[in-house]
Amino acid sequence: MRSLTIGEVAERSGVATSALRFYEDRGLIASERTAAGHRRYPRAVIRRVAFIVFAQRVGLALGEIGEELARLPSDRVPERADWARLSRSWRARIDERIAELERLRGGLTECIGCGCLSLDRCRLANPGDRAAGLGPGPRYWMGDARPPA
Amino acid sequence: MRSLTIGEVAERSGVATSALRFYEDRGLIASERTAAGHRRYPRAVIRRVAFIVFAQRVGLALGEIGEELARLPSDRVPERADWARLSRSWRARIDERIAELERLRGGLTECIGCGCLSLDRCRLANPGDRAAGLGPGPRYWMGDARPPA
DNA sequence: CTGCATCCTCAAGTGCACTTGAGGTCAAGG
DNA sequence: CCTTGACCTCAAGTGCACTTGAGGATGCAG
Numbered sequence: 001m002r003s004l005t006i007g008e009v010a011e012r013s014g015v016a017t018s019a020l021r022f023y024e025d026r027g028l029i030a031s032e033r034t035a036a037g038h039r040r041y042p043r044a045v046i047r048r049v050a051f052i053v054f055a056q057r058v059g060l061a062l063g064e065i066g067e068e069l070a071r072l073p074s075d076r077v078p079e080r081a082d083w084a085r086l087s088r089s090w091r092a093r094i095d096e097r098i099a100e101l102e103r104l105r106g107g108l109t110e111c112i113g114c115g116c117l118s119l120d121r122c123r124l125a126n127p128g129d130r131a132a133g134l135g136p137g138p139r140y141w142m143g144d145a146r147p148p149a
Numbered sequence: 150m151r152s153l154t155i156g157e158v159a160e161r162s163g164v165a166t167s168a169l170r171f172y173e174d175r176g177l178i179a180s181e182r183t184a185a186g187h188r189r190y191p192r193a194v195i196r197r198v199a200f201i202v203f204a205q206r207v208g209l210a211l212g213e214i215g216e217e218l219a220r221l222p223s224d225r226v227p228e229r230a231d232w233a234r235l236s237r238s239w240r241a242r243i244d245e246r247i248a249e250l251e252r253l254r255g256g257l258t259e260c261i262g263c264g265c266l267s268l269d270r271c272r273l274a275n276p277g278d279r280a281a282g283l284g285p286g287p288r289y290w291m292g293d294a295r296p297p298a
Numbered sequence: 299c300t301g302c303a304t305c306c307t308c309a310a311g312t313g314c315a316c317t318t319g320a321g322g323t324c325a326a327g328g
Numbered sequence: 329c330c331t332t333g334a335c336c337t338c339a340a341g342t343g344c345a346c347t348t349g350a351g352g353a354t355g356c357a358g
Contacts (some may be wrong), residue, residue, distance in 0.1 A: 007304065017305090018347055026345095036354055038305055058253055062345070087257045094254045098247055104207055105243045108236045156334065166335090167317055175315095185324055187335055211315070 003032070003040040013049040020049070028052060028066050058090050059097060152181070152189040162198040169198070177201060177215050207239050208246060 010017045023029045024039075029048050031039035048069065055065045072082055159166045172178050173188070178197050180188035197218065204214045221231055 005305080016347080019345080021306095022346060034305095034354095036305080037307095038354075054253065054256070056345095057249065091254055091257055094250045094257075098250050100206065101243045101247050101250075104203065105240055107203070108240055108243075154334080165317080168315080170336095171316060183335095185335080186337095187324085205315095 003042055004045065006031075006039045006041070009041050009045055009049065012046055013053070015049055015053065023049070023052065023062075026062055026066060028062065028069055055090070058094060060090075060093075152191055153194065155180075155188045155190070158190050158194055158198065161195055162202070164198055164202065172198070172201065172211075175211060175215060177211065177218055204239070207243060209239075209242075 004012070006017045006020055009015075009020055013020075015023075020029065024031060029041070029045050029052075031041050031045070034040055051069065051072075052062075052065055055068065056062075060068070068086060072086075153161070155166045155169055158164075158169055162169075164172075169178065173180060178190070178194050178201075180190050180194075183189055200218065200221075201211075201214055204217065205211075209217070217235060221235075
């Protein structure tokens with residue numbers, strides 16, 4: 001079985017055929033066509049699709065994923081350098097998001113722990129007032145340093 | 150200054166007036182009106198808005214946030230029990246997402262570490278093939294147990 | 299050769315979270 | 329008096345990631 005139909009790719013990757021066509025439209029994957037105009041995908045497309053799904057879970061938008069894919073070889077197997085660069089940048093992204101979630105979780109604990117319970121006096125709850133000097137918005141949860149306690 | 154205009158709330162919370170009107174439409178916040186039909190928000194709305202922003206960062210959709218808010222008192226200050234319940238459920242959510250991100254990060258490391266570098270033979274890359282028995286889709290990254298190595 | 303699954307294209311629809319724009323009101327300052 | 333700015337409503341538009349549907353061709357099984 002040299003190449004795969006769109007249905008086979010869908011089944012193997014767990015991604016709907018409509019989504020596959022959509023990705024193709026966006027240039028994230030490519031196919032050849034049979035005489036009848038049906039798509040035929042190289043087996044390696046499974047790899048690319050898995051890559052797309054992975055990247056989405058990491059939090060990348062399709063546009064960014066497209067850029068990454070454009071830098072990866074579609075013909076040859078990715079080289080150590082390709083993968084290492086990607087891995088570094090994704091890891092940074094993942095670490096950032098984890099750090100944010102931990103900040104948020106910390107906020108939760110703190111508001112239980114601090115006893116204020118009001119969501120009102122607590123710095124977690126009204127960043128707009130306490131952090132006014134930092135500009136609008138809930139800054140603490142978004143990565144800014146806290147003001148001196 | 151008893152109550153706040155929509156502009157003041159926007160400034161203090163860092164959320165656009167259009168978004169505030171949108172939240173009000175959705176029933177997430179409420180206002181009274183002046184004779185001229187202008188919104189006047191109680192100061193506590195800042196708390197609710199901060200709550201909304203927080204919850205969004207945690208990953209909740211507006212609908213879910215609305216449900217949580219409906220369970221919280223809009224008049225009185227939240228009680229320990231209110232906050233504890235919320236904190237528990239959000240913490241679980243955060244922990245889950247962190248766990249997923251760590252799985253993803255682990256996948257990254259593994260694919261560097263395992264030396265396969267192909268994204269092809271590696272179980273990280275082709276879950277559809279290796280995990281076929283688990284149903285379609287990239288299951289490992291989504292929390293399923295791995296099959297016996 | 300008939301029927302059904304699978305494939306095709308292209309346009310439109312969906313859900314989410316908003317934003318933008320048109321058209322209008324109202325209070326205060328110059 | 330008139331402009332400016334903050335506010336109002338309601339409808340429509342935006343970006344993302346797809347899905348759905350109409351209308352039609354293809355491919356294989358019996």
